[in-house]
Amino acid sequence: MINRLIEFSLKNRFLILLVYALLAVWGYWALLRTPIDAIPDLSENQVIVYTDWEGRSPQEVEDQITYPLTVNLQGLAGVRDVRSSSALGFSMMNIIFQDKIDPYFARTRVLERLNLASGFLPEGVVPVLGPDATGVGQVFWYTVEGPYDGGTLHSLQDWFIKYQLNSVSGVAEVASIGGWVRQYQIDVDPIKLRAYNIPLRTVIEGVQRSNTNVGAKVIEASDQEMAVRGIGLIRSTADLENIVLTATAGTPVYIRNVANVHLGPEFRRGVLDKDGKDVVGGVVVIRNGANAQEVISGVKAKLAALEPGLPKGVHIIPFYDRSTLILHAVNTLKSALLEEILLVTLAHVIFLWHFRSILIVTLPLPLAVLGSFLFMHYADISSNIMSLGGIAIAIGVLVDAGIVMTENVLRHAERYYEEHGEYQSAIGQITLEAAKLVGRPIFFAITIIILAFVPVFALTGMEGKMFHPLAFTKTFAMVCSTLIAVTLVPVLCTFLSH
DSSP states (O other): OHHHHHHHHHHTHHHHHHHHHHHHHHHHHHHHHSOBOSSOOOOOOEEEEEEEOTTOOHHHHIIIIIHHHHHHHTTSTTEEEEEEEEETTEEEEEEEEOTTSOHHHHHHHHHHHHTTGGGTSOTTOOOEEOOSOOTTOEEEEEEEESSSOHHHHHHHIIIIIHHHHHTSTTEEEEEEESSOOEEEEEEEOHHHHHHHTOOHHHHHHHHHHHSOOEEEEEEEETTEEEEEEEOOOOOSHHHHHTOEEEEETTEEEEHHHHEEEEEEEOOOSOOEEETTEEEEEEEEEEOTTOOHHHHHHHHHHHHHHHGGGSOTTOEEEEEEEHHHHHHHHHHHHHHHHHHHHHHHHHHHHHHHOOHHHHHHHHTHHHHHHHHHHHHHHHTTOOBOHHHHHHHHHHHHHHHHHHHHHHHHHHHHHHHHHHHHSOOGGGHHHHHHHHHHHHHHHHHHHHHHHHHTTHHHHTOOHHHHHHHHHHHHHHHHHHHHHHHHHHHHHHHHHHHHOO
């Protein structure tokens, strides 16, 4: 088979050159579109379920929410583990699935089971899924700073900046942190309630009834239909103060008669601190499988477009940007790759001392690297410090097959020259015989080197996620170099062996 492949390549030299030129372009296209990150994603395949139950103690949350949900979610297909925790007012669950399970299939199965939760959870409690992101999805943090209080800046983040960033492709969630959520707060005076003989339930029901819009039918007038509706949504503290609770002897009792209405902060469980100051910020979480570098670039572009529309004096200031780490890690590996290619080329110059043969051996190097990126793109392997490290490790091995092939062709050409005095007219036959002589040994030698990485492919769990990219890219590069050695290198020898 190897010999037939060599014969086919030498009989169709220009076709082989065209094929590898197209593969080079295709590989460069894949290089530009391969996701880039600093390190492999080592997080587990998980779905987060969050349940809010305000004011309840951790024990109540555990007994009535966490435990029932844990029991019902353990039987899902592909579930490996269910980890849960209960705290004051909320429950957090991490459903860990097997790595082979598709993340969106896992989310669908969890959501189906949560639809049945209303039958055994307390009234009004609704579990929600976390974002479709991984544990290392937080790629960009920023603060919103300006001459306003924390409530105003938090409202700006929640109702303007957050929604704009959610529209960026690849963003799973933008979480707000710091500052406080502004609320309408009603401080009821129990003495006044007792004086008016009004129970607290009447105040709650009165606010609930008043904070709503109602619709009716239409009125026909002058051949027109006019919709009738009642506007009752609360828009200010004055609207709350003027809610009627009851009437005594024809005199209405308003909320302002029994309570103090004002704006205030929601109860907080954490802060965002910057240089000792409480600030407002946001966290951008990318979607599972998204290109971190592209998402961060999109977020930066969107923030630059938002800046002119912000209130005077308000600025969005990044303070964590993973693209810096990504670029440093990738540039380090790129520099190492270029240095290795230069060193290999220099070694060829010193030992072969034949310029054209140097081209024969050196040209397959970038082709093998581009070929490995082509495999990476379609195997969903991101460019990170481990995957690029696999290519860097393979650089020295990539040229071995080409050197052996080129050296054997040159040796046969020299022998033919000594016997016949001229070898250019027979270079095709010389190359064919020389390539056949070493083609099979080259193929099996590279195969043995590739098989040496089988134990790495057998790793599972976090170790597998860490080292699989390295093993895959090294294998991809060596497979490409082997194919190049028995197809392209003999063709180049017929053109450059002079």
